[in-house]
Amino acid sequence: MPEILVISGKGGTGKTTLTGAFAHLASNKVVCDLDVDAPDLHLLLRPEPESVTEFYSGSEAVIAPERCEDCGLCAEMCRYDAVGRGPEGPIIDPLKCEGCKVCVHFCPAQAIDFPEKHCGQWFISRTRFGPLVHAQLFPGQENSGRLVTLLRRKAREMAERDGRELILCDGAPGIGCPVISSLTGTDLAVVVTEPTPSGRHDLERVVDLCAHFRIRAAVIINKHDLNPEAAADIETYCRAGGIEVLARLPHDPAATEAMVRGQVVTEYQTDGLAGLVRQAWAGIEALAGLKRAA
Amino acid sequence: MKLAVSVQGKDLKAQVDPRFGRAAGFLVVDEDSLESSYLDNSAGVNASHGAGIQAARTVADAGAKAVITGFCGPKAFQALQAAGIKVYTFEGQGSAAEAVEKYKAGQLAQAGTPNRPGHWG
């Protein structure tokens, strides 16, 4: 069963706006929001949670002041500068603690505890477009490849159990850990870009990342009319790399107007931008080998 | 010689689990006597990172000399290779007992390279 990931490298290119529209257009799928850091897809899909599960990952070191002898060894050994001073003696800054356990292990007084970290929550929800698997990391928490992997696994289990045809994922921005966890083993990466220096620069890094992990990529150029020459340049770059350009979408207030109404753009209108998004989706279905209803 | 089969249940009748790193558990089977014991893989399932490495450690510590599974990622493969443990691919669905029979009949292909791309997480 195919899994499609929509990513962008750079934030703000319209990745979530488009994934929302694709969720509307795709039939018989499970949708998965893998941007666990700043998930926005739920603002369009307005999910009703059916289950909430707490997510624990890694551990953090906590000094027990009553056992601490203030020898200073933890501060000396910590490579992350996480040991500071509080009113009762040394104190570990949870924002800096990497969870490496070195201080816990070497403390001569065994004064450091190592509890699991409560990092966030994940949800299985109902939406008007079908089931949604999503999560929210608590602010400041470690951006977790494991949470992304967990969500993908749950989405796949549900899809197989319910006889779905597709897993559609909204990815995280960037090229780091959560994006890597979203990409590996997916069937198609749809990269949303814009004709700006940042958009182009970040597109190239994401394409490199896809190549590194041997994932097929296709591109949508959003807001192409902001800079037609730069958009044409991007097309040349894609063609040279054998990457299909699925669509060139104009910068259109319809996307924001729809969002403000809690709708995806293909619910808000049928022509204009929405018409082009439909065509892009048809291209994606063809690439992913999805059967389309006659 | 001991084999480790990734499984979804706890005995020889259990279905083979196609995953290695996040398999529910492993059945360690003596290929001659067919005596088996079950190894839970919650350490692998729950690992934040490096589930494949954790699973490789579990089967190596149990003394297995060969692994039968569906898909094995690069880090797990590297770890198993380092320990001299061979990886055999069981395709499709079937029970652990069937997998062991096919292995003994020489019908399972040996994995020469990892047969799934790397994972992070």
Next chain:
Amino acid sequence: MIIAVASGKGGTGKTTVAASLASVWDGPVTAVDLDVEEPNLHLFLKPVISGRATAEMEVPQADESKCNLCRACSELCQFKAISVMGDVLLTFPEMCHGCGGCLAVCPEKALSPGARELGQISWGRAGRTGFLMGRLRVGEAMSPPLMRAVKNRLAEIQAGEPGDVIIDAPPGVSCPAVNAVMDSDAILLVTEPTPFGFYDLKLAREAFEPLGRPMGVVVNRAGLGDRSVHDYCRESGLPVLAEISFDRRVAEAYSRGLVVAEALPEAREKFIELAGRARGLVQGAAHA
């Protein structure tokens, strides 16, 4: 003073604001791009680069002849970066977080420091503005180690040439973003007046509040969307320091790689005001 330009959501205009702020800043200033996964600041400031360095992380290198298979390293490592497999000592350098634990715990001195490349650091000048950035190696999963290396380089630069610092932070609210803003004297949160912008502004405020730094909001693309962001700022006491109206000319200037404050005179005035208010935010907190 150090001003961090951040946002919960990507694409709100952090880099636009950081570049423009640096270009109008009164006095010596260094612009630092800490969005090491997708650094963009250099595309606008167009610095002349005078120096580069490869940043590396210390990872264990195994001398198997000395290993007695005691497994102390394997049991301590929280990241599965080192394992004893049968009678072989195996390391996975890409999993390593550089904590030094295995090196410290090995009784046989079988481990020595090796290196894994994190990415590249480069520095230079863009006119009057100092410039520093990090670029994560494609395939490297962790941002914070490279960010720490960039911050160390910043400290070296500041020691020789003191001045203010403007940080272009990565988007989001998890640890790379927190890492980027944690040393600042004030945080500017860039948002857009849409439901996405509003939601992510709330996330950003919750994420950064524990740091105890004064925060102010810059509303980009004002006029396109709704009032939810403004209402939220008023209710939560977050000062709106600047509003940049949605203007196609701004978007086009940005799409041509221009610094908005340099391309449009009205915009320049706005950013000069913003710079003054950002200073005020820092000084107000210092006197509070």
